[in-house]
Amino acid sequence: MTLRPCLGLPDQPCTMLARDASRCASCEALRQRQRGTVTQRFGTGWTEMSQRVIAEECGICWLCGSPGADTADHIIRRRDGGTSARDNLRAAHRACNSARG
Template sequence: MGPRWGGTRATRLTALTLATYGDRCHLCGKHGATTADHLVPRSRGGDDAIENLRPAHVACNSMRGSMPIEEWRRKHPIYEQKCSASRKW
């Protein structure tokens, strides 16, 4: 495992994650994410590369913990919001 996650390094990587991927939480699909979540958790061998980081809300990131992303998706599927059809005139 690499350096500890925290401090200015984590702040810099979180800012880079948000700049790269936007603020939509990859776990719940809503905007307003402020943290970087590891797709492959560090405790499971994941690293801090930008390719392994995605935006997440603090609560979503905390709820997921070190759960594998496949397990999270099974338990918490993201439902795409569809626009309702306009009325026929």
């Protein structure tokens, strides 16, 4: 059985000894968790698209005309065949969006 110093994490050196694996159990668990965070950050695509729509329209809600839009609304409802492409989206307040139904 060989014991080697744990490789640790880039931002967190470790003084534990790791058996067989290259990292001790706690570093390995931490590394897995950090990986998960990265995957979540590059997730859906919808968040990025709505952020882009809001930025390009200066946060002006297309339903009430006031600034402070915090989501993107479909011009043609999805149930009516509208897509989530940029040209079918307008910045809107979440409240205005749901009031529209």
